[in-house]
Amino acid sequence: MAGPPLLEIEDLRLGYATERGTLWAVDGVNLEVRRNEALTVLGESGCGKSSLARTLLRTLPRNARTPSGQIRLDGREVLGLPEERFRREVRWVRIALVMQAAMNALNPVVRVGEQVAEPLRVHQRMGRREAQRRAAAAFEEVGIATDFLRRYPHELSGGMRQRAVLAMALVTEPDLVILDEPTSALDVLTQASIMNVLKRIKAERGVSFILITHDIATSSELADRVALMYAGQVVETASAEAFFGDPAHPYSRLLMDSVPRLHQEQPPRAIPGRPPSLLEPPTGCRFADRCPKAYERCAEPPPEVAYDTRHRVRCWLHHPGGRR
Amino acid sequence: MSAPAATAASAPGSDSALLEVDGLYTHFELRQWGFLRTGTVRAVDGVSFTLDAGEATAVVGESGCGKSSLARTLLGLHRPTAGSLHFAGSELSSLGRADLKAYRAQVGYVQQDPYGALPPFMEVRRILAEPLIVHGIRRRAERWQRIQAALEEVGLAPATEIAGKFPHQLSGGQQQRVVIARALLLRPAMLIADEPVSMLDASVRVEILTLLHRVQQEHRLALLYITHDLSTVRHYVDRAMVMYGGRVVEQAPVDALLRHPQHPYTEALLSALGDPDAANAGRPRPVPGGEAPSLIHPPSGCRYHPRCPHAMAGRCELEPPPPDFRPRPEHRVACWLRE
């Protein structure tokens, strides 16, 4: 029954060609997502979250280099698949992506119902009527009345537009839905109701999710597992219990201390300093210059250490023989 | 040609309030073809509060409830439809041009749109020089000295290096620091910060809030901090008021508001939030049904009644609750439950 995980990512690298050389936005990422599991990818602006998502779906900008590493879907390598087969067998069919700010990128002159049905028409060559019927079902699933199918994007509130793009991602019934910052532009009530929709869909449909966000509290609303990125690399992957309860990486700990909490006496603390440039990242641990625990060894790049089953940390402190 | 601040001693009503807002309405007429009236947006619809010198107040509410319209009315950017606005004792609508200019110098503004806030093709030096020139600081050396001091104050160092940059060469957090520096340049008595951190990363958010709090304390600024997120008010403000559908539904000292919310809408805002916890994923959050109310055709009676789990038929949909029930000494609440 166990079989391979739904998605396995191994040593994935993605670079952009720039005037000043190659910028490695994804630099040796290892991750896995199991069936009906939600992985949240956390990290500060510019750490490579969207680049990771776009590499998985091959929706990269022109100046992106060919990614290297492995992406396995049900144990089958798909990174090397020819584009035609990737389009037919993977994109939208197995994995759907709601891009960052997608709710503002809806076509203003096309009714939302048509747009939600579009993946079915384009990727599955479905007839108009059947596609509309499925779009209506997807609308109901995300909690929008079906008479909104005939409306135009500007007639919908921000929360409803976000639900519509979610419906678009679900309409082809993929196994994995990747959501890039789906709630960060919305107010807290709308955020909470969108997260409720995701929770319900996860329970009812058995889909897997990769939820990308910089908001730690939001990530805890869906996560079974958490991956924290820093400067193009994953620095900690853990179960939600371990990550929110007792994170291991010094960056994870500082990040948890930076969260404003409703009923906590001490004020949240910012993390001094800024992430390094990805054009010239430090040769050692990328977090070293902000890390209160850094020592000599951190001048060398730390390997990812298996801290526990399915809990990995990229930090010398957790290396066998490292300083705790 | 006296600045309004100079007449502070003659304030009517309360003697300590820097800002007194009484029954303020800001309505927008919607027109077709420029003249046909097709509706009225009641963006600010009867708001009263006071803000003391050196006091920080948060204005909280969901998207579209009128927070920015309130801010822009206080800044003199919208003319109020009705009501009065006293700043340091002077009624705003009675100010002549020169006094209005002096008033603008007294009120720093951090506008909501983080991308539109800084002109893209201007160096930071010029962005910061502009308000000084407008307000009559002619000597270049003095301007530079003030710019330098402002940049240092917001933690942008070295000033000479930052001053030569264009906005796109700065990170989101640095840009917001420049915006704050600009708001402080004329040494205002009051600062209005409209969603200053909602577009920023978690850790940068805390940096900027801490910075705002520090300058507010050091200069004894009156601060109006506008946000949709109640989790970012504690530690940074003294009081909070919650807006719903153009009106203030609850105001109280911030700790009392967070600990003992009295209005069902405040309760809803609080239960939509949670501290990070693995258990969050397993349970849906209670969220009131429905959408934010229309400000063109607002619900009758209490504007929250269509979404309120406690609405009392025959009461709440008929009569608007007055804004100042006092179920606890420090709270003022617009809800029939607290009559």
Ligand SMILES: Nc1ncnc2c1ncn2[C@@H]1O[C@H](COP(=O)(O)OP(=O)(O)OP(=O)(O)O)[C@@H](O)[C@H]1O
């Ligand atoms: N087309 C591109 N060409 C060159 N550099 C790029 C390109 N797209 C992104 N980058 C850079 O790659 C890095 C990672 O960007 P990415 O958008 O993946 O980050 P992110 O974690 O999604 O950030 P955010 O939270 O702001 O969305 C950044 O340094 C960014 O400036």
Ligand SMILES: Nc1ncnc2c1ncn2[C@@H]1O[C@H](COP(=O)(O)OP(=O)(O)OP(=O)(O)O)[C@@H](O)[C@H]1O
């Ligand atoms: N100049 C204007 N003319 C007409 N309507 C306006 C104008 N400015 C604002 N409105 C309307 O007034 C209402 C309140 O808007 P406002 O921007 O004050 O809300 P807000 O609470 O700041 O929302 P957000 O959290 O999204 O910033 C909205 O319905 C808006 O569309």
Ligand code: SF4
């Ligand atoms: S007045 Fe009535 S409807 Fe309004 S908040 Fe109170 S109980 Fe709810």
Ligand SMILES: [Mg+2]
């Ligand atoms: Mg991104």
Ligand SMILES: [Mg+2]
């Ligand atoms: Mg606003």
